[in-house]
Amino acid sequence: MNNRNQRRSPGHGQDQQTIEQIRKSRNRVLALGLAAFVILVFFISIAKMS
């Protein structure tokens, strides 16, 4: 958390690389979340049919 705060305070390299890094990690979490959602909906459908 501290590193993150440091990265986000002015004068601590708010450069393209940092932005890309944050975006990448957020997109990865979003992709995992969506994949988990699809799998969950699949299993819900199976459970409701049984």
Place this chain on the structure above:
Amino acid sequence: MTDAPLTRTAPALPADWRDLFALTKPRVMSLVIFTGLCGLIAAPERIHPVLAFTAILCIAMGAGGAAALNQWWEADLDAGMKRTAKRPLPQGRLDRTTARDFAGVLCGASVFLMGFAVGWLAAAILAVSIVYYAVIYTIWLKPRTPQNIVIGGGAGAFPPLIGWVAATGHVSAMPIVLFAIIFFWTPPHFWALALFVKSDYAKVGIPMMPVVAGEKSTRRQILIYAVLLLPLSALPWWLPGKEHSGAIYGICALVLSSLFLALSARVAFRERQGPDDAMKPEKQLFAYSVIYLFALFAALVVDRFIVI
């Protein structure tokens, strides 16, 4: 409240997923998930494990979404209080629009998924709980009345009711008693906290009970709620029909609530010893109140599976 971004440092970077996660108040959510799970497990009927998991996930998402809405609305107030100043919005690590959209998606998805997978009655109660917390408590009651936490306490009392309804498909006496237990537990829990962060609340103008009615009155009211909680917590033991709990729960409830009452009495019959008072009894009551609720609901589940 304005929609203008509140910042100490401008949020020049995109939102980090960890900040979005922090918006959901994960520590509060753990208690919500636990009580919801206990309501689901303690119910006399069983549902498919996948649907049970989905129900708990929806309760967590709904609670997280409501918490995010709360932080979106209160970002200005949070910035003024020591306890909350490090949250993502007051720190400027997130902008308000992102927080609001994230909260909206979580709330909407939780209600829809609950309705689709588990049942629309559980989904409707989940929707009511979100509106209760985000609108009735956060926007309406909290800035207006010292009874905010008494009425608003209902918001945190919904999870076991939702868990129970998810399993059985209907509302009955037991989940209402579980609702009432959390409802009556909330005021002493929050007022114990409010006593030792009183100056924070006073600074931002939130009319918490110690700020408006004074410490003496708050301490007395903590005791009243603790007294009421003692018989109420044991009520599941005496409920008629197949829903009632057994002796394991009953004895645990009486022991836990007696200790809660003892700690409340210690807080009720003392006064602040000057500005340097460490407020140890109040802090102990607050810490114990969290353990109390975990232990009480755990006893409910254990009792359901162990027959003496």
